[in-house]
Amino acid sequence: MPLLRQTAYWIRFLQFHFSHYTSEFTRYANRPVAQAKMLWVKAKQTYHFYDLFLALKTGKKHDLVHRLGLFLDEHDIIRCAHCLQNSALRLQEKFPILLQRAKSSHFTKLVIRHFHALVYPQGTAYTLAAVRKEYWILAGHAAISSVVTACRKCKWFTMRPFHQPDDSQLPSFQLDTTASPFQNVGMDTCGLLTVNNTKTWVLIIVDLICRAVDLEFLSDMTTEELHSAFCRVSARRRMPTFIISDNAEQFKLLNVIITASINVDFFWKFIPCFFQWQGGVYERQIGMVKQSLFRTFHGTALTPTAVRTALAEIAAMLNERPLTYVSEDGEDRPLTPKRLPANSPYAPG
Numbered sequence: 001m002p003l004l005r006q007t008a009y010w011i012r013f014l015q016f017h018f019s020h021y022t023s024e025f026t027r028y029a030n031r032p033v034a035q036a037k038m039l040w041v042k043a044k045q046t047y048h049f050y051d052l053f054l055a056l057k058t059g060k061k062h063d064l065v066h067r068l069g070l071f072l073d074e075h076d077i078i079r080c081a082h083c084l085q086n087s088a089l090r091l092q093e094k095f096p097i098l099l100q101r102a103k104s105s106h107f108t109k110l111v112i113r114h115f116h117a118l119v120y121p122q123g124t125a126y127t128l129a130a131v132r133k134e135y136w137i138l139a140g141h142a143a144i145s146s147v148v149t150a151c152r153k154c155k156w157f158t159m160r161p162f163h164q165p166d167d168s169q170l171p172s173f174q175l176d177t178t179a180s181p182f183q184n185v186g187m188d189t190c191g192l193l194t195v196n197n198t199k200t201w202v203l204i205i206v207d208l209i210c211r212a213v214d215l216e217f218l219s220d221m222t223t224e225e226l227h228s229a230f231c232r233v234s235a236r237r238r239m240p241t242f243i244i245s246d247n248a249e250q251f252k253l254l255n256v257i258i259t260a261s262i263n264v265d266f267f268w269k270f271i272p273c274f275f276q277w278q279g280g281v282y283e284r285q286i287g288m289v290k291q292s293l294f295r296t297f298h299g300t301a302l303t304p305t306a307v308r309t310a311l312a313e314i315a316a317m318l319n320e321r322p323l324t325y326v327s328e329d330g331e332d333r334p335l336t337p338k339r340l341p342a343n344s345p346y347a348p349g
């Protein structure tokens with residue numbers, strides 16, 4: 001224990017500098033750590049069991065003396081004498097040192113932690129057996145159990161997995177089967193792409209029902225550029241009536257522009273700040289777009305034309321991705337955003 005090593009160091013210091021200082025534990029003179037341990041035990045027993053100490057010295061009656069068979073050894077340390085006196089055990093095991101319960105003594109907690117570490121942090125029973133080879137702690141099982149329960153290493157290895165919250169209900173805008181393609185969409189941007197030594201971005205629009213994707217090239221992140229890209233997608237697909245996105249300032253301004261310029265019902269839902277997982281429905285598609293872009297163009301000098309072409313091809317590829325299980329025999333064709341039933345109201349064109 002660090003406590004004992006520190007104490008041993010200071011005992012040696014005092015012995016070296018003050019020649020008149022003599023230890024009462026001469027038998028431990030060559031074992032400074034054992035000497036320090038005895039000093040601490042005696043100090044703690046005097047503090048916690050002073051009445052017991054007086055009872056043992058004067059021969060008065062005391063409950064604990066009778067119950068635990070207590071006696072004072074030659075160094076005035078209170079020890080227990082239980083029914084194993086005639087065994088071949090070591091003296092420390094036959095006559096363990098009495099210690100106060102852990103909730104009243106920090107020294108007892110340190111002792112328990114020391115022995116808990118010695119048994120390669122095993123549980124309460126192992127630690128109790130190890131402690132009893134040298135000490136008898138009042139209410140020992142409860143004391144050791146409380147220390148082992150608070151042990152960080154044991155907690156780390158025995159903790160149960162985090163309880164997953166129950167599945168929440170899907171929002172209505174993801175379940176509107178009467179909606180046409182790209183009527184309810186999620187919108188976000190991703191970047192950065194370096195084109196002609198200029199930073200550029202990609203606008204991603206995801207259908208919230210069939211997960212079809214459309215991509216547009218953004219030469220910068222101004223609202224004007226974003227509005228133009230949005231108009232191109234709306235002209236190709238249709239004007240959305242519901243949009244969900246994060247709280248980017250450009251999206252907020254675009255919302256104001258669109259709301260002021262159209263006469264149809266239109267609602268833009270902004271997810272709460274710092275709640276990125278609420279946009280998971282489109283963030284997942286962004287991951288796929290980024291993966292395709294960066295794996296294809298990593299380290300390549302790009303031109304706007306090449307990026308626009310690549311974005312169109314990536315969107316076509318993503319709209320052909322399987323949404324259902326792909327069987328090994330190939331008999332069942334997987335459902336893709338593009339191959340939804342032709343009469344489906346949300347089969348994208």
Ligand SMILES: [Zn+2]
Pocket residue numbers: 116121122148151152153154155
């Ligand atoms: Zn432990």
